[in-house]
Amino acid sequence: MRQLGWKPFFQQQLSLEELGDCEAVRVMAVHRSQIEVAGEQGEESVLVSGGLFEDAEEKPTVGDWLLLNRATRKPERRLERSSLFRRMAPGGQGVQLIAANVDNVLIVSSCNHDFNLSRVERYLALVREAGCRVCLVLTKADLSDDHEQYREALRHHRDLPVVLVNALDTDSIAPLRDWCGPGETLALLGSSGVGKSTLLNSLAGTELAATSGIREDDSKGRHTTRHRALYSISGGGLLLDSPGMRELGLANAEHGLAETFADIGELAQQCRFADCAHESEPGCAVRQAMESGELDERRLHNWHKLEREVARNNRTLAQTRADDRALGQFYRSVQGHARARKSGEDE
Numbered sequence: 547m548r549q550l551g552w553k554p555f556f557q558q559q560l561s562l563e564e565l566g567d568c569e570a571v572r573v574m575a576v577h578r579s580q581i582e583v584a585g586e587q588g589e590e591s592v593l594v595s596g597g598l599f600e601d602a603e604e605k606p607t608v609g610d611w612l613l614l615n616r617a618t619r620k621p622e623r624r625l626e627r628s629s630l631f632r633r634m635a636p637g638g639q640g641v642q643l644i645a646a647n648v649d650n651v652l653i654v655s656s657c658n659h660d661f662n663l664s665r666v667e668r669y670l671a672l673v674r675e676a677g678c679r680v681c682l683v684l685t686k687a688d689l690s691d692d693h694e695q696y697r698e699a700l701r702h703h704r705d706l707p708v709v710l711v712n713a714l715d716t717d718s719i720a721p722l723r724d725w726c727g728p729g730e731t732l733a734l735l736g737s738s739g740v741g742k743s744t745l746l747n748s749l750a751g752t753e754l755a756a757t758s759g760i761r762e763d764d765s766k767g768r769h770t771t772r773h774r775a776l777y778s779i780s781g782g783g784l785l786l787d788s789p790g791m792r793e794l795g796l797a798n799a800e801h802g803l804a805e806t807f808a809d810i811g812e813l814a815q816q817c818r819f820a821d822c823a824h825e826s827e828p829g830c831a832v833r834q835a836m837e838s839g840e841l842d843e844r845r846l847h848n849w850h851k852l853e854r855e856v857a858r859n860n861r862t863l864a865q866t867r868a869d870d871r872a873l874g875q876f877y878r879s880v881q882g883h884a885r886a887r888k889s890g891e892d893e
Contacts (some may be wrong), residue, residue, distance in 0.1 A: 548729045549782050550584055551647060556611050559625050568613040568622055573606050573646075575775040581606060583614070584778075592621060603632075607643035608774045608786060609731060629676040631733070634795030634859050641797065641863065645733055645774060645786050650679045650725045654736030654745060657690035657710070663699050664848045667806055668794055669735055670706070671852060675802030678733075681707040681725060685741035688712040702809060702845060713744040722749060728782030735788065746787050750779040796852060797859035807849045810841070824850075 550572045560570070571585035571592075580591045592614070598621055599605045606612055611625040631644035653669045655661050666682065673680045682703075684696055687710035700708060711718045726732040726749060734742045747753055774788040796803075804811055810832060814822065818829025824846070825833075835841040 547586060549778060549784075551609075551649075551729055551731045551784055552611075553628075553729070555628050556625050560613075564613055564622070567616060569616055570625070571612055571614050572776070573608055573610045573612060575773060576606070576608055577773065582775075583612065585614070590619070592619070596621070598624060602635075603641050603643070605643070607646050608776055608788075609646040609648060611647065629678055631672060631676050632797075633672070634797050634862075644788065647731060648676065648678055648733045648786065649730045650681070651676075651733045651735060652681050652683045652722065652725060652745075654683045654685060654734055654740045654742050656686040656740040657684050657693070657696065658686055660737060660740050661696060661699075664844065665737070666700075667845075667848055668796065668852065670703075670806040671796055671799050671802035672794065673735070673802070674805040675799040679725070681709060681722070683722065683745065684708065684710045685713045685745060687718070688715070702842070711745070713741045713748055716748060719745065719748050723781065726779065726781065726783035726785060731776070731784045731786065733786040733788070743787060746777070746785050750777060750785060795859055796856050797863055799856050803849075803852055803856060807845070810846065810849050813841070 547570070552570065552572075556570065560568075569585050569587065571583035571590075573581050574584050574589070575582040576594075578594075580593050583590060583592055592612075598612075604624070606621070606624050610627065613622045613625070614620065615622055627646045629648050630646050631648065632641050633644060634640075635642040651673045653666060653673065655666060661684070670680065682700070684693075687693065693710055696710075697708070700706065709721050711722070713719065722745075732749075734746060736742050774786065777785045777787065779785055813831045813835050814824065816831035817824070817827070819827055822830050822832070824830050827833075832841065832846065836843055836846055
């Protein structure tokens with residue numbers, strides 16, 4: 547169980563009755579009609595049905611721990627999560643869960659056209675909101691002669707560990723093994739074609755995920771991972787591989803944004819006005835830092851963009867929840883009237 551990531555945090559959530567009647571299992575993969583789980587009894591499939599799977603924001607996702615009834619093999623409840631990755635679902639009408647109970651994260655980009663600092667900052671906000679340790683991995687380092695350009699681009703993220711690797715070279719990825727020790731869960735996040743699956747296979751020491759090449763004209767990748775899944779590896783850890791996400795809308799990520807753009811937050815405290823929008827106000831320390839070259843205009847623009855996005859998505863989610871509550875109350879009211887009418891007719 548320890549190799550599956552079982553920790554005292556989860557053990558403490560069990561009652562004496564549950565210890566006897568239920569078995570803790572970890573969700574290893576999620577499909578449309580079933581989930582794959584693993585526990586003391588090995589691996590098995592569980593049908594996706596029942597109240598546990600009805601709420602989009604609460605239903606089990608990859609990495610979750612469930613309690614299965616030992617007799618019926620049906621899930622009784624989901625244990626509280628130590629971390630949760632989620633994004634706005636494509637279309638912006640709800641939340642899509644990505645993974646739960648992840649300890650460490652490798653944000654994977656590459657030394658080619660794919661490298662996009664604004665996208666890296668988006669991933670950082672997501673990871674830091676979840677409270678996980680994070681490392682940036684730049685793959686395909688063997689195909690680039692100018693590594694300094696990437697280090698220079700990351701100068702505002704000096705507290706972010708950065709490792710340049712050739713994902714096919716075992717020695718090159720050696721520094722990353724510290725991120726997936728026994729009992730730890732490591733997630734790989736990044737767009738398609740950056741080498742996540744190749745890196746996963748190299749870390750695992752075996753062929754766990756399919757790989758394919760990239761288009762040479764624009765360095766864009768083809769989707770090779772079809773669904774999120776956890777893989778146990780020989781070192782005792784678990785690796786999460788996930789499909790490249792074309793959209794990664796942020797919601798409820800204020801803390802993650804504040805950590806990712808901590809330098810701008812510190813500058814904002816020095817502005818003359820507490821409600822400074824950092825656009826044309828006099829005494830704006832943020833604009834002064836940009837004009838002096840201390841702060842990149844791109845970084846300020848991305849901060850503004852992500853803050854507006856989080857605020858907009860938070861409003862959308864709040865309205866959706868309010869609409870769902872109103873609809874639920876309406877259904878309950880209709881059902882109540884129907885029962886009252888039936889009771890009157892029976893009398």
